[in-house]
Amino acid sequence: MKQNAYLNNFLFLRMRHYLLLVAVATVATVSTAPADEAEDDRQTTMMKKDLVETTTQMMKKSLEQQRQKTSSVNDGGRLLSLPNAESCKNRPKHFELNGHWYFLSSNTTEHKDAKNDWLDSRNLCRKYCMDAVSIETEEENEIVFNLVKKERLPYIWTSGRLCNFKGCEDREDLRPLEVLGWFWSASGVKVSPTNKKPEGWENQPWSQTGHFKRPQPDNAEFEINETTEACLAVLNNVYKDGIAWHDIGCYHTKAVLCEDNDQLLKYIAATNRGIIL
Helix, strand or coil: CHHHHHHHHHHHHHHHHHHHHHHHHHHHHHHCCHHHHHHHHHHHHHHHHHHHHHHHHHHHHHHHHHHHCCCCCCCCCCCCCCCCHHHHHCCCCCEEECCEEEEEHHHCCCCCCCCECHHHHHHHHHCCCEEECCCCCHHHHHHHHHHHHHCCCCEEEEEEEECCCCCCCCCHHHCCHHHHCEEECCCCEECCCCCCCCCCCCCCCECCCCCCCCCCCCCHHHHHHCCCCCEEEEEECCCCCCEEEEEECCCCCEEEEEEECHHHHHHHHHHCCCCCC
16 A cells, blocks of 8 residues: 555655646747747656656556565464454355355445455455355255346355465466466365366356456456466356356455355364353
């Protein structure tokens, strides 16, 4: 936020300086000979070029500083949160599937307007002994897709993550990474190979198009701003492709579908004996 404020102030001062110079040039043009107009135009063009170049350099520097502060898992050095016993006891319960409760953040009073990046979305869920949804069956996938359609949501976060951080480098079983390197971080279960339908499924959940009209995952944003698309979201017809899975930069903000997490429920049960979940 401070970097953005600094950049905005810098751009404001540069633009004010530029407008002042333009104003001076305009006054001078009224009182000088037409021969000076070409020189004025040349100086104005140079000032515009200088402003664009300076702004570009500042944006690159700001992005590089932000990357240096970001951890190897693209979470800004933040950690996963532990659950809260009282929140777990009173967690929202919108619907149930196979013994697990789910809730959609945008359908709760407390989090109705909340839009968080991937890690903060997981932590929102974890407060309630839940985590971002892991879509491990086609039945679950259909429920998620229908929910997104019913609620007219443009997108939601899942717990899907690309294993492109420390500890994944020497995993031959994850190569090629874009095909075999995805997993559900909430459960630790690997996502099926991305280049074919999951075994036993009738449909391929990954979209067949995106920003560059390529099948997902395609890490398209890396070609735009060098940000790895390492997190998995469900998008609702954003690319005229219906509701489907997409790889997304983890810093984007979205609502999240939370699902009971067995490990967190057991943790609360063990550390807060007597609590009824």
